[in-house]
Amino acid sequence: MTVRVLLLENVNTTAHQIFNEGGFQIEAVAGSLKESELVECVKGVHLLGIRSKTRITEKVLAAADSLLSLGCFCIGTNQVDLAYANGRGIPVFNAPFSNTRSVAELVLAEVVALARQLGDRSREVHEGKWRKISVGCFEVRGKTLGIVGYGHIGTQIGVLAESFGMRVIFHDIQTKLPLGNNRATSGLAELLSEADFVTLHVPETRETKGLIGKAEIETMAKGSYLINASRGQVVDLDALAAAIKTGHIAGAAVDVYPEEPEANGEGFTNPLLGLPNVILTPHIGGSTEEAQASIGREVATSLTKFVKAGATSGAVNFPQIEMSQERGTHRVLNVHHNVPGVLRDINRIVSDRQANILRQTLSTDANIGYLMMDLDKEVAVEVARDIGLLETNIRTRSV
Numbered sequence: 001m002t003v004r005v006l007l008l009e010n011v012n013t014t015a016h017q018i019f020n021e022g023g024f025q026i027e028a029v030a031g032s033l034k035e036s037e038l039v040e041c042v043k044g045v046h047l048l049g050i051r052s053k054t055r056i057t058e059k060v061l062a063a064a065d066s067l068l069s070l071g072c073f074c075i076g077t078n079q080v081d082l083a084y085a086n087g088r089g090i091p092v093f094n095a096p097f098s099n100t101r102s103v104a105e106l107v108l109a110e111v112v113a114l115a116r117q118l119g120d121r122s123r124e125v126h127e128g129k130w131r132k133i134s135v136g137c138f139e140v141r142g143k144t145l146g147i148v149g150y151g152h153i154g155t156q157i158g159v160l161a162e163s164f165g166m167r168v169i170f171h172d173i174q175t176k177l178p179l180g181n182n183r184a185t186s187g188l189a190e191l192l193s194e195a196d197f198v199t200l201h202v203p204e205t206r207e208t209k210g211l212i213g214k215a216e217i218e219t220m221a222k223g224s225y226l227i228n229a230s231r232g233q234v235v236d237l238d239a240l241a242a243a244i245k246t247g248h249i250a251g252a253a254v255d256v257y258p259e260e261p262e263a264n265g266e267g268f269t270n271p272l273l274g275l276p277n278v279i280l281t282p283h284i285g286g287s288t289e290e291a292q293a294s295i296g297r298e299v300a301t302s303l304t305k306f307v308k309a310g311a312t313s314g315a316v317n318f319p320q321i322e323m324s325q326e327r328g329t330h331r332v333l334n335v336h337h338n339v340p341g342v343l344r345d346i347n348r349i350v351s352d353r354q355a356n357i358l359r360q361t362l363s364t365d366a367n368i369g370y371l372m373m374d375l376d377k378e379v380a381v382e383v384a385r386d387i388g389l390l391e392t393n394i395r396t397r398s399v
């Protein structure tokens with residue numbers, strides 16, 4: 001079988017290289033596609049690669065008659081209907097590590113830029129104005145940085161901030177091991193009231209939507225700064241704009257928005273436009289050449305390993321299994337409804353084919369089970385076909 005790969009939104013060429021080395025057939029599209037276009041394009045596609053703009057809905061997944069797996073060449077996966085993909089036996093992979101340094105460096109640059117009002121001074125000089133002032137401009141050394149979401153990005157920011165001589169506090173819904181002299185707060189309110197700079201690094205969930213609203217902004221220390229490079233729905237931008245106008249918030253840097261254009265161009269509107277000491281960037285937190293190259297390698301490698309060996313380590317919506325395969329063995333991969341009796345029925349099929357199971361592993365979640373087994377005889381195709389006839393079967397293949 002020739003594996004067909006569809007890559008959208010200018011996925012980095014490092015991914016192309018890995019897929020080419022795997023012998024896959026690649027089709028690339030520069031931008032994102034609308035749902036109606038995707039429904040037609042995904043037919044016959046085995047691997048689909050997207051970034052943050054493309055929405056993978058239930059309708060798209062239902063039309064994807066050959067889709068084995070989906071790769072999000074970014075950190076977030078909220079643009080994908082993960083639950084429906086799970087029920088169809090389609091694992092979704094992302095790149096949770098690859099652009100963390102790029103985002104962390106941007107945040108530290110914005111901390112300094114806000115403290116020195118660099119955005120305003122630069123704009124003024126471009127306009128032919130000379131305003132050499134020190135009022136309201138500060139060193140970041142000795143100031144407190146509050147990190148909301150102490151994950152891959154948050155921890156790196158904490159380490160970098162300490163090298164600037166900053167005091168670092170953080171809040172996370174899970175207990176996290178502090179790095180360096182970083183300190184956990186008792187809750188979000190304590191962090192907001194203590195921090196000179198607040199930076200947000202949380203996923204988009206029901207709990208984080210509107211996490212920083214009018215009440216939270218009022219809790220922040222007067223003259224503090226807010227940075228959001230996480231998700232657009234996390235901050236109430238109208239409340240933030242009002243607080244900047246009154247002077248309660250001294251400045252902000254925002255890289256993500258509740259609604260973002262689907263393509264580059266003019267016409268972007270936002271409540272923060274034109275406000276003093278506000279840095280607005282077009283969702284470029286992870287947009288460095290190093291990050292995009294690393295993301296391409298990370299996600300393409302995960303997709304290739306799944307196609308060739310069934311490995312699901314790192315999948316965000318799927319039971320995770322990875323098992324090395326010995327030469328001469330024959331692998332069967334099965335996704336099934338998580339109900340009693342499945343292994344009994346599958347083992348009976350293998351026994352009827354007079355094959356031995358050399359190794360077998362099963363992992364489950366609330367809805368599905370994922371089984372990987374290596375056989376000693378060349379009957380994997382026949383076994384996979386017979387398992388596919390079981391009522392509990394969702395998807396079965398041999399590799």
